[in-house]
Amino acid sequence: MADRSAVAVSLPPHRMVRRSFMRRLLERRSTVALLMCSPLFLLIAGLVVYPAFYALYLAMLNRRMTQFVGLDNFAFLLKRDTFRLVIFQSCLFAVSSVVLKSFLGFVLAHLMSNIPSGRQRIWRGLLLVPWVIPLALSTLGWWWLFDPSYSAFNYLLNALGIASVPWLGVAWPARLCMITVNVWFGTSFFMIMYLAALKSVPEQLYEAAAIDGAGTFQKMFYVTVPMIRNVISVTVLYSLIVTFANFDIVRILTNGGPESKTHVFATYAFQVGIQSGDIPLGASVSLFMFPLLAVFAYFVLRNVTRRGKEMTV
Amino acid sequence: MSGAAATAGVLVPARRHASLHRQRAWALWGSYAALGVFVIMFLVPPFYMVMTSLKSPAEISGQAGNPWFVHHPTLQNFIDLFMMRDFRGFFLNSAMITTVTVSVSMVISVLAAFGLARMGFKGSQTLATGVFLTYLIPNSLLFIPLFQIIGALGLINNVRALALIYPTLAVPFCTWIMMGISARSPASWMKRH
Structure with a gap:
């Protein structure tokens, strides 16, 4: 921890500001946790939630899937x-x-x-x-x-x-x-x-x-x-x-x-x-x-x- | 509490103790007998599968004698199977799909479970409930839209489609189990050094 901040001090000032912002964002637990969960959410959204709604849509089409027929x-x-x-x-x-x-x-x-x-x-x-x-x-x-x-x-x-x-x-x-x-x-x-x-x-x-x-x-x-x-x-x-x-x-x-x-x-x-x-x-x-x-x-x-x-x- | 129970045990008269002992022995042997019956019933289909796999085609089509036992055991079926080019391909497919599914779902679910269970952020409880809900959605509810989606991706009759579908079915369950494990592991493991 200590030697890492020493490295940061030796960097040009604008880079230091940006890096510390990124680091603060990354150090926030919620950001990291969300990043860790994102593959799961992508998978569920793409292959569970979307198909579920797609099924609802499909169920309301006619046989050739050209017309909307409701229920x-x-x-x-x-x-x-x-x-x-x-x-x-x-x-x-x-x-x-x-x-x-x-x-x-x-x-x-x-x-x-x-x-x-x-x-x-x-x-x-x-x-x-x-x-x-x-x-x-x-x-x-x-x-x-x-x-x-x-x-x-x-x-x-x-x-x-x-x-x-x-x-x-x-x-x-x-x-x-x-x-x-x-x-x-x-x-x-x-x-x-x-x-x-x-x-x-x-x-x-x-x-x-x-x-x-x-x-x-x-x-x-x-x-x-x-x-x-x-x-x-x-x-x-x-x-x-x-x-x-x-x-x-x-x-x-x-x-x-x-x-x-x-x-x-x-x-x-x-x-x-x-x-x-x-x-x-x-x-x-x-x-x-x-x-x-x-x-x-x-x-x-x-x-x-x-x-x-x-x-x- | 356990000390009190122990002294109570000492105070019980010897005769009562003996009858309790006999009762326990009966319960024990009765349980073994009943469990044995269950085990036999449970193992009937696998037993029959093993027996059938050792029969020659002639013996099966002959339809004579007791079907429960093999009269002329042979390993020819297994030899033929491993000599089959197709079967080796199928076996390889299974092995590959299993490897991909297990590794993909482990990576996704371990990461997500740790994030949801240990790093509690706003709404993580709701998201955990959501994961559990998707675990409750049976796959037969989804196979028709998934069939369409796989078709749109051009993966019908392609092994790679399975590498996409199987993790989807496995991940919510794995995450749910892993969340229990990471919630129980001691917090001191996570202390920063």
Whole structure:
């Protein structure tokens, strides 16, 4: 610091003034911080915010993208039976997957916290396998398992004397298969979140509850659940967003079939917008997700900020 | 507090202690058993993928016998795969895209996270919330406009498009995680020398 100012003194006066101004600007923390953040802002502005508004604009064009048609695309979609099915299927897929994932994750986290922490590592590693394999590849594995002609599952069913099931060829079994794959993939994430939350519950609370005569279930509902409520709600809402917008599973497992009875928003938008080339209609399909996601995001954000406040207090 | 708990533990009668011990042992073994069931269920698809990868095409198309086990294991599939020119190209593509994505998103997110979490300037809180919000935007909401943008840039069917798209999807998440880490690291590390 000291020798640097000595160098500055030896410079001509006008340069010194300019340099010190630049230096003062650079030494201000906010300037440096803004500079450090600028690549992020550029990226988000260019490839998230701009596309989002561009999607809105696209959704209001006609098929050839030559004319502005207002909300006609949305009205057209809502009149189609296929699209109504898509809405139903997306909600069914997201809600039932998330409920199951949350329940199984909760059970797994409790099982995990029962065993000594030294042994938890290996079990946690094994249970995280579904979450680590790229979803597109593991869905392909599931697709083989469901394969109708030489299906591994049907082999087991036949061995038990039950007739083969056309897993992915009929609407309801196919929908259940989608949910199964999603639950298989996502339960580990819930387990990890809940396990971390369970570790933060002070042991004294359980001791106090035990002294008051609380049983296992009472401890769970009056100590554990209230203490980790925030983590539960943030995880569930976040997972709802991700599951709602899921693309890979449906695309690889059924590609929307049979007869569009397993399409969800993302796959339908892809089919309409990119495969059939009706980009405005595809953009409107994907924008239908937005209001629901915005509501979920609002609640996630409220919980996150509240948790932040609790932590600082 | 922990001292009080320890003395309470000493005062518990021995019989009660034994029954508690037995209860714990049951809970422990029950947990292991249940976890084992879950692990088996979770590992079914990867197991089946490994089994299938060891089968010869003839065995798969023969459709005879138990599909869960491989009767004549062979590594021919893997050998064929590595001999394929295309596959080597695909592998190289994956490796290159991964390297580019990881390095670009790490640079962007570490810088931004440090700026947002440690150098708190006016509005940094709002911006952090904004980053979190973009993390909540699923990519399937954006792929149609991004398809148009990539098309306008002339990058359709080009590997380089992925080097643009993947960091976009990864950066908000990385920044969010890194913000937690830089907010927790001790302030004394940042003191000027």
